[in-house]
Amino acid sequence: MQEKQPNPLGEDARNARTADPCLLVIFGATGDLTSRKLTPALYNLGKEGLLPSHFALVGFARRDKSHQEFRDELKQDVNTFSRTKPIDEPFWGNFQERIFYHRSEFDDDAGYQALAHFLQTLDARYGTKGNRVFYLSVQPKFFPLIIEKLRKFNLVYDAHKDSDPWSRVIIEKPFGHDLASATALQLDISHHLDESQIYRIDHYLGKETVQNLLVFRFANSIFESLWNYKHIDHVQITVAEDIGIGTRGHFFEEEGLLRDIVQNHMMQLLSLVAMEPPVSLNAGAIRDEKVKVLQSVRPFSPLDFEHNAVRGQYGSGSIDGSPTCAYRQEKDVSPTSNMETYVALQLHIDNWRWAGVPFYLRGGKRLPKRTTEIAIIFKNAPGVLFQQQGKQTEQNVLAIRIQPNEGISMKINCKVPGPQNPIQPVKMDFHYGSYFGGPPPDAYERLIWDCIVGDSTLFARSDEVAQSWEIFTPLLDYWALHPVNSFPNYASGTWGPKEADAMIAKEGRAWRVL
Ligand code: BG6
Numbered sequence: 001m002q003e004k005q006p007n008p009l010g011e012d013a014r015n016a017r018t019a020d021p022c023l024l025v026i027f028g029a030t031g032d033l034t035s036r037k038l039t040p041a042l043y044n045l046g047k048e049g050l051l052p053s054h055f056a057l058v059g060f061a062r063r064d065k066s067h068q069e070f071r072d073e074l075k076q077d078v079n080t081f082s083r084t085k086p087i088d089e090p091f092w093g094n095f096q097e098r099i100f101y102h103r104s105e106f107d108d109d110a111g112y113q114a115l116a117h118f119l120q121t122l123d124a125r126y127g128t129k130g131n132r133v134f135y136l137s138v139q140p141k142f143f144p145l146i147i148e149k150l151r152k153f154n155l156v157y158d159a160h161k162d163s164d165p166w167s168r169v170i171i172e173k174p175f176g177h178d179l180a181s182a183t184a185l186q187l188d189i190s191h192h193l194d195e196s197q198i199y200r201i202d203h204y205l206g207k208e209t210v211q212n213l214l215v216f217r218f219a220n221s222i223f224e225s226l227w228n229y230k231h232i233d234h235v236q237i238t239v240a241e242d243i244g245i246g247t248r249g250h251f252f253e254e255e256g257l258l259r260d261i262v263q264n265h266m267m268q269l270l271s272l273v274a275m276e277p278p279v280s281l282n283a284g285a286i287r288d289e290k291v292k293v294l295q296s297v298r299p300f301s302p303l304d305f306e307h308n309a310v311r312g313q314y315g316s317g318s319i320d321g322s323p324t325c326a327y328r329q330e331k332d333v334s335p336t337s338n339m340e341t342y343v344a345l346q347l348h349i350d351n352w353r354w355a356g357v358p359f360y361l362r363g364g365k366r367l368p369k370r371t372t373e374i375a376i377i378f379k380n381a382p383g384v385l386f387q388q389q390g391k392q393t394e395q396n397v398l399a400i401r402i403q404p405n406e407g408i409s410m411k412i413n414c415k416v417p418g419p420q421n422p423i424q425p426v427k428m429d430f431h432y433g434s435y436f437g438g439p440p441p442d443a444y445e446r447l448i449w450d451c452i453v454g455d456s457t458l459f460a461r462s463d464e465v466a467q468s469w470e471i472f473t474p475l476l477d478y479w480a481l482h483p484v485n486s487f488p489n490y491a492s493g494t495w496g497p498k499e500a501d502a503m504i505a506k507e508g509r510a511w512r513v514l
Pocket residue numbers: 203241260261372
């Protein structure tokens with residue numbers, strides 16, 4: 001049994017930074033994200049002593065309820081969704097006294113006026129010094145309106161570096177629907193907020209395994225010299241989910257999988273895998289390098305639209321032996337919907353490091369299992385010594401398992417013991433769970449905490465978001481003009497449409513079996 005080691009990206013490092021006193025206001029406090037992610041994250045941060053001692057939480061939403069009703073609902077959410085259970089009753093008893101509810105419509109001036117007054121009262125009571133985090137967990141159409149009102153009622157302040165008090169706004173994804181809308185949204189909010197106050201969340205960046213990509217690449221000397229077109233044959237990035245769209249029919253009919261997963265989460269993974277070493281670990285330096293990767297992604301050509309971009313939609317099928325319905329039968333989905341629930345792409349990064357190395361991306365709902373992985377597939381060894389029955393030995397594969405079963409494995413060829421010389425691929429495997437002990441903290445814990453301490457490294461910058469939309473908007477436009485008539489084209493519980501297999505097979509490669 002390996003000894004449990006301190007996690008360099010975990011609590012120890014986090015404790016080294018201090019969290020200022022502050023109030024956190026969640027807009028959309030009765031929504032799904034608050035229940036499933038934000039409340040458990042705040043509870044666990046509090047329990048680990050990472051929230052400032054001068055802190056209070058205010059839920060802002062449109063439904064009528066008392067402070068106590070709101071607290072009871074949040075307690076239920078912790079009981080259901082927290083990574084640590086059972087709930088710590090004495091801790092909750094204290095914590096809930098700092099939780100409040102504020103009812104208002106998002107467009108109601110009186111509601112914001114009352115909020116401003118209420119927050120001042122809380123400042124006086126809890127010593128939160130006027131510092132504010134506003135978390136916008138609402139439909140994107142409300143982002144500009146809420147930010148305008150926050151400014152109008154002086155709930156957000158001018159940003160001066162190291163100013164006191166400070167105000168920050170966390171904006172949930174999606175940030176825009178395409179390049180034009182993202183640019184318009186950015187312009188709109190930039191009238192009221194400085195870039196340093198805007199925290200665009202992409203929760204993938206809060207995952208421990210995603211943060212470890214930088215450490216893995218730049219704190220180990222052995223990989224960097226191999227990390228280029230000379231040694232790497234291709235890269236595969238998979239974000240597979242077995243769940244369908246659940247109760248999010250309205251959302252998904254608007255967004256589809258490319259906007260929901262590929263444009264943000266998958267492109268973040270791609271940027272971190274492909275970027276050059278940053279000049280330092282500060283937010284600007286890291287984000288500069290990520291943007292350069294996006295700028296180097298080769299634009300889709302008309303041929304790519306047809307041959308290097310595949311969309312799919314799930315039909316009925318079964319997952320783990322239980323029957324599941326087709327996307328078109330889901331609640332709030334049109335029975336003739338043409339929205340994609342699966343995407344496979346081939347991208348190229350036209351820079352020196354990655355010349356000629358394809359990046360294959362696939363993501364989808366209702367695939368056989370939940371797994372997110374980045375696989376680096378190395379070039380074959382020269383086939384002069386160890387060919388078996390005329391076949392080359394297998395390629396080395398470095399597989400970075402983002403979730404679940406977080407870890408990293410390396411496939412290498414090995415001689416099978418015995419007098420003959422057969423060769424067999426074997427795996428060297430590292431598991432976070434067994435090495436560091438216990439499940440990693442949830443991504444939202446890290447991100448909320450980073451915002452409170454004013455570290456925007458793990459949030460998307462405006463040029464990053466715009467650059468990613470620039471890549472995908474032409475494809476989205478093409479898809480909108482050319483609806484498919486073959487949907488549904490994969491059964492739930494299978495690995496996507498056969499066109500995705502054909503896309504990668506035409507180059508003599510295959511998707512990894514996961
Ligand atoms: C969200 C998407 O951003 O990420 C969801 O909107 C998706 O559709 C989810 O299910 C996946 O997150 P995770 O952390 O479970 O991989």
